[in-house]
Amino acid sequence: MTNSQYLKWFYQIEKALWALFDQFEDLCSRCAVKTLQEVERGQRKGRDAWCCCMIDNQVHDNWEALNANQLRADRDWYEKLPRQDMGRSMPGNGPCPALGETGCQLKKHRPITCTTQLCTKMLVALNASNLVKCPTHHALQIEDLIDLPDILPSLYGTTRKPKKVTRDEVNRYVATIRSFRDRFAALPPAQRKKALERAMPKR
Ligand code: SF4
Ligand code: SF4
Numbered sequence: 001m002t003n004s005q006y007l008k009w010f011y012q013i014e015k016a017l018w019a020l021f022d023q024f025e026d027l028c029s030r031c032a033v034k035t036l037q038e039v040e041r042g043q044r045k046g047r048d049a050w051c052c053c054m055i056d057n058q059v060h061d062n063w064e065a066l067n068a069n070q071l072r073a074d075r076d077w078y079e080k081l082p083r084q085d086m087g088r089s090m091p092g093n094g095p096c097p098a099l100g101e102t103g104c105q106l107k108k109h110r111p112i113t114c115t116t117q118l119c120t121k122m123l124v125a126l127n128a129s130n131l132v133k134c135p136t137h138h139a140l141q142i143e144d145l146i147d148l149p150d151i152l153p154s155l156y157g158t159t160r161k162p163k164k165v166t167r168d169e170v171n172r173y174v175a176t177i178r179s180f181r182d183r184f185a186a187l188p189p190a191q192r193k194k195a196l197e198r199a200m201p202k203r
Contacts, residue, residue, distance in 0.1 A: 002157030007069060009170045010155040011108050016174045017115045017142070020181040024122055028103070030200055031121065039086065047091050052119055052139075053099040054084075055092035062111040065157040069109040081105060112152045116142045121199040128195035129187055131180070146180055149173050 002010075028051070035051040047055070059066060059081070070077040082100035098106050104114065118126070123136040132145050142148065149169040153159035187195070 002065070002069070002155065002162070004072070006155040006157075006165060007072070007109060009165065009167075010152070012170065013152070013155070013173050013177070014108060014110065014115050016177040016181070020142075020177055020184065021115075023181060023184040024125060024199075025196060027121060027125070027196060027199060030202070032103075034200070039090070049120060050091070052117070053094065053096050053104065054086065055090055055094040057093040057096045058111040058114050059096055059098050060093070062113070062158065066109070066111055068157060070106070073108075109156070112156055112158065113141070116152070118142060118145070125195045125199035126184075128198045129184065129191060131184060142177070146176060148176055 031049075032051040032054065035054050038046070038050070067078070074080070078097075081097045082105055083097045084095045084099050086095050096104075098104050098110075104110060117139050118141070119139045120136050123132070123134060123140060126132045126145075127134065127136060134140065134145060143150070149172055151163075151165045151169050151173060154162040154165050155170075
């Protein structure tokens with residue numbers, strides 16, 4: 001089990017990453033609505049691009065570390081999850097039981113992938129903004145795009161061989177993410193709008 005200082009640091013990094021992901025504005029909610037509409041219509045085409053929380057189940061994929069970390073804050077955390085019933089029409093092993101009407105119901109210490117993964121739509125937006133240059137046909141993790149200290153598995157407790165993490169490494173991680181976020185936030189509004197439209201056209 002990871003220690004409480006490591007979890008505090010993980011949360012600091014998590015918040016910096018959420019601030020970066022906020023730059024995608026309503027992309028995730030539009031993605032979720034589009035997915036629900038296509039499920040309703042029985043459409044199968046394009047389901048690889050469906051809302052990740054509806055087709056993945058990161059809670060069970062990361063059960064051991066996630067459960068240990070969530071139990072520290074609430075012994076009944078799992079019983080309180082909303083559990084969307086979407087029938088058997090979803091690909092993968094979703095929907096994730098933490099997915100609620102307003103998005104993920106885990107308020108902190110989400111699985112690493114949930115906070116670091118850039119889906120194909122996000123990658124299209126970042127490429128269109130000239131913030132990165134990378135393939136867009138499959139999802140990537142943030143550390144595939146920018147140089148970051150490899151500390152999250154040790155902080156979160158997902159590695160069998162945790163290494164000692166220093167405050168400096170945590171600070172460097174947070175500062176790098178903030179700097180990337182600031183570049184994203186500084187985009188001229190018209191360029192940002194165009195990039196997000198390219199990722200997923202508004203209807
Ligand atoms: S991260 Fe990507 S796939 Fe997941 S909900 Fe947001 S836009 Fe959709
Ligand atoms: S834990 Fe939250 S963010 Fe991660 S897949 Fe589940 S609902 Fe989505």
